[in-house]
Amino acid sequence: MTDTLPPRTADLPAQWNPGEVEAGMYERWVDAGYFTADAQSEKPPFCIVIPPPNVTGSLHIGHAFEHTLIDIMCRRKRMAGYETLWLPGMDHASIAVHALVERALAAEGTSRRELGREAFIERTWQWKEEHGGKILAQMRRLGDSVDWTRERFTMDERSNRAVLTIFKRLFDDGLIYRAERMVNWSPEMRSVLSDVEVEHKEVEGELVSMRYGSLDDAEPHIVVATTRVETMLGDTAIAVHPDDERYTHLVGTEIELPLVGRMIRIVADEHVDPSFGTGAVKVTPAHDPNDFEVGRRHDLPMPTIMDETGKIADTGTEFDGMDRFEARVKVREALAAQGRIVAEKRPYVHSVGHASRGKFEPIEPRLSLQWFVKVAPLAEAAGDAVRSGDVIVHPKELEPRWFGWVDNMHDWCISRQLWWGHRIPVWYGPNGEVVCPGPDEQPPAGYTQDEDVLDTWFSSGLWPFSTLGWPEKTPDLAKFYPTSVLHTGYDILFFWVARMMMFGLYAMDEKPFDTISLHGMVRDQHGKKMSKTVGNTVDPNVWMDEFGTDAVRFALARVANPGTDAPIGDDNVLAARNFGTKLWNVTRFAMSSGASPALPLPSAPTDADAWILGRLREVRDQVDALLEDFQFAKATEALYHFTWDEFCAWYVELAKPQLADEATEDGTRAVLGHVLDALLRLLHPISPFITEALWQALTDGESIVVAEWPVAPGAPVDPAAARRVTDAQKLITEIRRFRTEQRVPDSRRVPARLVGLDAAGLGAHRASVVALNRLEATAPDFAPTATLEVALATGTIQVELDTSDAIDVPAERARLGRDLAAAQKELDQADKKLGNPKFVDKAPADIVDGIRARRAAAEADIERINARLAALPRS
RNA sequence: GGGCGCGUAGCUCAGCGGAAGAGCACUCGGCUUACACCCGAGCGGUCGCAGGUUCGAACCCUGCCGCGCCCA
Incomplete structure (x- = not known):
């Protein structure tokens, strides 16, 4: 800072060239340490942990949007005197990276199994070092005021320790268990997916009705309908409603399963909808969630008839080895050949779960042994935190969405049959022992570790405290936990926010953030969802090249209404x-x-x-x-x-x-x-x-980054001055309007006399009115060709002008006519209200007075305008 | 099927009980020594439809129609 006046425009080029300046400016900010937080500071803390972008990612418009909003909060708080920490980092993105490296291996003609686990993981780290984290440089470009000295990764050493620590605690508390359950299986990834990774989508399939049992109408037979013909190979029952009289005589008997030849039972189950189709449904317990429940209730066999790649297996039929979609056709054809196809409806639109990651393939419900988190107690706490007001969901409209989820949460399947990620810290002994060693413990000799890794969201669920040093009691944790705001898109409320809330409350015994602030999705200029296939995506990097970073940020901020797209x-x-x-x-x-x-x-x-x-x-x-x-x-x-x-x-x-x-x-x-x-x-x-x-x-200040956020700039409002300025603006605008409609060229100076200006208290504004309207002083022989009246709050001004020609009477008549119509409409509306005794009686006095004042003004306007119209030359 | 939300100017949206708003687009006129990436003026809406509550409804309630999204 200097005490002499700073140099002036010499410092400012005629034009702003963002491309030339931004990068250097950003590095100066970083070097100056403006973004580095001090855990020992006495200032109040403000902390946001970044929603960690995938290590595979590069900056897309959604990131740009989210980062801009977070950066706005952080920069403002920093200026306002908060010790501000915006903590950056990335997510290891288990599935995405795993798939990416597997594809690379396939292109080289090898595979992860050929390579072996250790080499695969080494290879993946190598990929990460060489190609990962492209987004970090783009975040610098965007101006993110993150603390680079605290950058983290969900698979770094400290995150690893956090994972081991909380897993052990959950395990010991009985909140992690292993069980054979119906899961969402991805044949592409050959891994299980959690419920939230499954997207339901309407597809055009087929509904095939087929006949089980005898082909002789006199013998027992039954017709069932399905969209998945091929799963009939795994049927172990037919279910009907207990009250369905059509089938009462068959319940408890057995009937032959076509193609397979096995005898299957006919069971009565409350959950069957007797009005759907024939009222009888096939039951495939190992390949359908509902059928699994039926199977459990009736103690049915549950044969698995598909392998992990989605091919039919172990049925002992000709269909073994066929892909599920191929089998769907072949099985139907085989049944048709036997005359068992009663009806086919095609297309038949129904909802099918798809893997939200990867190739968006239909997921396969499959019975499988997996690890789960028992969420009931955790989810209840997560719901209560919001119910009690301890954590705010913003905007409030999205609260029901939160409760709808946390209050109905299913147990969370956390194991994945992948190699890139946190390996499940459970070891098995030679005699079936199961142990979970703590982070500083060794498993007993001869034990082998579980092959699977944890769901990516397991480690990102620890993000608000693992990044601050947990499980160590660090100064960062003491200063910045709970974090201030968790700002992210509503689309990952369940994937991520709910998990952080559950783990935070569990591990820290305290909420992970004060406020959950949700933004919507960026859409194209017509409000349509952006999609690569439609081709309406935009690239923030291109925009930054073309318009500069500030313009992109400003544009994004300007459309950012809470929780809406x-x-x-x-x-x-x-x-x-x-x-x-x-x-x-x-x-x-x-x-x-x-x-x-x-x-x-x-x-x-x-x-x-x-x-x-x-x-x-x-x-x-x-x-x-x-x-x-x-x-x-x-x-x-x-x-x-x-x-x-x-x-x-x-x-x-x-x-x-x-x-x-x-x-x-x-x-x-x-x-x-x-x-x-x-x-x-x-x-x-x-x-x-x-x-x-x-x-x-x-x-000439050091940097606006560390300048003070304005607290009370300017001055208290001076209502009288403000009213006079409003009047002057109205006067100026009315004269401009007159000039425009009379087609007085903008460049012509018009001699004018402003009568009544002083009386209206606007004497001091004469110079501005003259300047802004390109008026000029009147000569002694001034002869106005037109007079304009402008009604203001403090009086009416007569503007006498010499437009040097006769004025355009029709134009002026039209202008006054419009004004008259507006005033007449105003008068009519006011009269209507005031003519209603109930209004005068019941409405608050200030409202009634307001209407009376408007009525009076309208009446005066009409009188004035009529007078002017009458004074116009006839044309 | 269940839940949440939305239908306001040509487009995208704000307003959510007391005078219909913005940006962009459009029309007309201007290089008025900060700015043509600009300046000035203007056009444009029975606030999805139908009822109801109220002195008063774009705003609250009910139903309908049309669109999203989430969950099954």
């Missing part, structure tokens, strides 16, 4: 870029006019000064409250309008005549400098780079 397209970014240019140019103008925040604010401000200073105070309060409430779009919009429509469009224009007047020029420079200084600081969290460049030039 955000449509965005080129136009939005273009508009944001233009806004940056506007800000750049107005700062250049102010500085070239000698503006500086170091100058003392005028003791006798003009109306315009008082007005803009009051507005600044109001806007800062509004923006501050909106940002505190995660209303990024509204805060950004408020700043956009203040900057452009109030500061640039009005104050700066009003300031020009003030700068030409000795009495007001110094004060005007001070006000310009003061407002810009505060405005740049308010905008900095949204658009960090351009505001830094402008602010440093304007103030």
